[in-house]
Amino acid sequence: MGQMFFLVESEYKVTSSDFKNNSNKSKQTTRWFSNITLLRESQIMKIHYITGVCALFVVAIHILMRLIMPFNMSLEFENVILNYKNIFYALLLESILVLIAIHGFNGLRVILLEIRQTLIWERAVNILVIIAMIGIIAYGTRTIIIANGFSVG
C-alpha cells in the first residue's frame, strides 16, 4: 500500500498533465543515445541473447577441460599456467571473458534502468556500464597475456 500511495504523490502529478513533456524528453533521450551507441534496444538485446548462448558453450568447454586430468591436479598453479601457455586455451578464456562481460554488464544495465527512469540516471548507467565492461575486459586480457608469456619483459 505504501508503494501505491507513493504513486499518487509522484506519478499522478506528472502523468495526467505533462505527458507531452515526457514524450519530448524520451525523444531527446533516444536521439542522444542513438548518437552515442548507434544501436537500438532490439540490437542490444540480440547481442545479449547471442552472447548468453555462446557463453554457455564456452563455459561448458572450460569446465569439461578440468576432466582431462584428476580434478585436484587441474587447479594446481603449474597446470593452470600451462593452460594459459596453450594459445587455444588462452583464446577460449579470452572469449569467455568478452562474452560474459558483455552479457553480464548488459544484464546489470537492464536491471538498473528499471530502478529509476530519469534521464540523468539512464545516461549515467549507460556510460558507467560501458566503462566498467571495457575495464574488466582490458584487465582480464592483460592477465591472460601476462600468463601466456606474450608480455614484453
Added chain:
Amino acid sequence: MKIFKKDKRREIKSEEAIEISNTTENTQSSVKLRVFRINAIQDPKDVHHFDEFQVPVKRWTTVLDALLDAKSYQDSSIGIRYSCRMASCGSCGMKINGIPRLACYTKISELSTNTITCEPLPNFPYIRDLVTDFSQFFNHHRSVMPYIQNKKADIPDVNELTEYEQTPEDLDKFLQFSYCIKCGLCYSACPTVATDLKFPGPQALSQAYRYFADSRDTDKSNRLKVIDTSHGISRCHFAGSCSNVCPKGVDPALGIQLLRSHLLGFSNSEKKIAKLQDRSSTSYTSEEEGEGENLQKR
C-alpha cells in the same frame, strides 16, 4: 366439480410458490464488503482506509451489484466507475480479493468467501476510492499508434475506392488482440509497469502487435521504432500475469513475444497461430465462394 378441482390446483400451485419464495429468502445470504476509501484529489496526503458494509447477496449477485447496493442504501459517497455492467466497456476494473478483475464480471458466489475486499487497480494513480486515473495508460496506448496507417488509402477519386481484401488467415493473425476493451487489468497486473513507469505495458504492446500483424497496415517500421527503446518491449519479463487476468481472453503476453521475435528478426509464428485457429465450423457455400472469386477478379 371441475371448477373445484381447478381451484384446488391453484391453491396447491400458490402454496408451492410461497414455499419456493421462502426457500430463496432462506438461501439469500450476506457478505462483508471491504471497500478501499481515499480522496486523493481533495487531499493528496489522505491516508487510505477500508470501510465495511454488510450486503445481501444472491447466487447471481456480482461484485458491482454489491457495491451499488452499498452505495444506494448505506453510503452514497463510495466512488465507483462503471457503465455497461456486461464486461464490454472495461470501466469497473478493480482489485477484488487481491486479483485485478472486472467487478461486473465477477460473481460473489465464484469467490467462495464471505469477505470481499475491493481496492483500486494497482499501477494506476488514485483519484477517489475505487476510481483510478487512466491518463498514463491511454497515453501509452496512443503512443503505439493504434490505428491502421496506409498511404494507399488516400484515394482522391471516390470512384476508385475498393474494399481491403483480407483472407480469414490474415484476420486470425490479429483477431484475438482486437477483443481488447482497454480495462487496464493487464497493465495493473504487470510487474514491469510496477517498477518502470515508462514501460508501455501489455495492453499497448499487444495493440502494437494487433496493428503490426494487420495486413492492411503499411507503416510497420514506425510502429516498431516506437516500442524499440530502452524502456520498450525488451523490458518485458514474460511473467504472463497480463494474460492470466484478461477478462476477454486476449493473450497480451503472446502478442508481446511475437512482436519481440519480429524485432529480433526470426519469427513467422503468427502464421502458425493463424493455422491453429479453429475454422472448422465455418463452411463457405458455393455462392459465397463465387462472390469471393468475383472480388478477387475486381
